Amino acid sequence: MCKLAEGVGQSDMIKAVIFDFDGLILDTETHDYEVLQEIFEEHGSALPMSVWGKVIGTAAGFQPFVYLEEQLQKKLDHEKLTALRKERFTKRLENEKARPGVEAYLAAAKELGLKIGLASSSDYKWVSQHLKQIGLYDDFECIRTADDVEEVKPNPELYLKAAECLGVKPEECIAFEDSVNGSIAAKRAGMKCVIVPNKVTKSLLFEHYDHRLESMAEMELEQLIETVSKQA
Numbered sequence: 169m170c171k172l173a174e175g176v177g178q179s180d181m182i183k184a185v186i187f188d189f190d191g192l193i194l195d196t197e198t199h200d201y202e203v204l205q206e207i208f209e210e211h212g213s214a215l216p217m218s219v220w221g222k223v224i225g226t227a228a229g230f231q232p233f234v235y236l237e238e239q240l241q242k243k244l245d246h247e248k249l250t251a252l253r254k255e256r257f258t259k260r261l262e263n264e265k266a267r268p269g270v271e272a273y274l275a276a277a278k279e280l281g282l283k284i285g286l287a288s289s290s291d292y293k294w295v296s297q298h299l300k301q302i303g304l305y306d307d308f309e310c311i312r313t314a315d316d317v318e319e320v321k322p323n324p325e326l327y328l329k330a331a332e333c334l335g336v337k338p339e340e341c342i343a344f345e346d347s348v349n350g351s352i353a354a355k356r357a358g359m360k361c362v363i364v365p366n367k368v369t370k371s372l373l374f375e376h377y378d379h380r381l382e383s384m385a386e387m388e389l390e391q392l393i394e395t396v397s398k399q400a
Contacts, residue, residue: 181340181397182282182340182341182342182360182393182396182397183282183283183336183340183341184282184283184284184285184331184334184336184340184341184342185273185277185282185283185284185285185341185342185343185344185389186284186285186286186287186327186330186331186334186341186342186343186344186354186359187270187284187285187286187287187308187343187344188225188286188287188288188343188344188345188346188347188350189286189288189290189295189298189299190225190288190289190290191224191225191346191347191366191368191369192267192270192344192345192346192350192364192366193266193267193270193286193299193302193304194261194264194265194266194267194298194302195264195267195366195367196261196264196298197224197346197347197366197368197369198366198367198368199257199260199261199264200257201215201217201220201368202260203253203256203257203260204220204232204253206256207236207249207252207253207256208232208236211236211240211244212240213236213239213240215232215235215236217368217371217372219235220232220368221348221368221369221371221372224347224348224349224368224369224372225289225321225322225345225346225347225348225349225350226289226320226321226322226347226349233246233249233250234246236249261298264302265302266302266304267364267366267383267384268383268384268385269383269384269385269386270304270384271304272384272385272388272389273344273384273389274304274307276388276389276390277389278307280389280390280393283309283310283334283335283336284307284308284309284310285308285309285310285311285312285330285331285333285334285341286299286308286310286311286312286330287312287313287321287326287327287329287330287343287353288311288312288313288314288326289313289314289320289321289326289349289350290313290314291313291314291315292311292313292314292315292316294313295311295313296311299311309333309334310330310333310334312326312329312330312333313326314326316329317329321347321349321350321352321353322349322350322352322353322356323353323356324353324354324356324357324358326353327341327343327353327354327356327357327359328357331357331359338357338358338359339358339359341359341360342359342360342361342362342392342393342396343357343359343360343361343362344361344362344363344364344384345361345362345363345364345377346363346364346365346366346369347369347372348369348372348373348374348375348376351363351374351376351377352376354376354377355376355377360378360379360396360397360399361376361377361378362377362378362379362380362381362392362396363377363379363380363381364380364381364382364383364384365380365382370382378396378399379392379395379396379399
């Protein structure tokens, strides 16, 4: 049980924290967007955040190179562009580490006796591979990904599955998100939601959340939980 909750007389409140992955733990989203922007610019075009922002944190089926073709009004070699995107993206991620404050939050959650889960719209292979790469895979008691649900975020199913796996009620969880689609999913699931936007998502309009941090390093987890728990 959460020592924090015992201390403030709210033992039935927050019992688990559930993290998103892409853009929150590892900032893959900024790298992906910047790589695409590079490629678009090399073709004399641009990928507006007003377009890209809608697909962050979900599986919208958006095809950036089809969009580029439409802007240029000419056919492009999708296979070549996809390979270039993958090459540049992989190179950027080689030395990438967890975002500031992530490791401290995971350690604090353990110390407070909280259950720790992860809910990602990406597939398990992707998530597990990169969690192992940055040494955080074993910190999570439960990982739920696109492989476990019929619909990813903003559908709440991922968060509901993660809570069920952890053996807690949705209202006993705080979800950490960096995307609009993710925050919608968390609130639809009935959870408290703390958003920690990254370089790319900070410009998006968030409407569904309980607290906003620029970085997990700016507030200790215990203080954050106390702040969020006091909100109606």
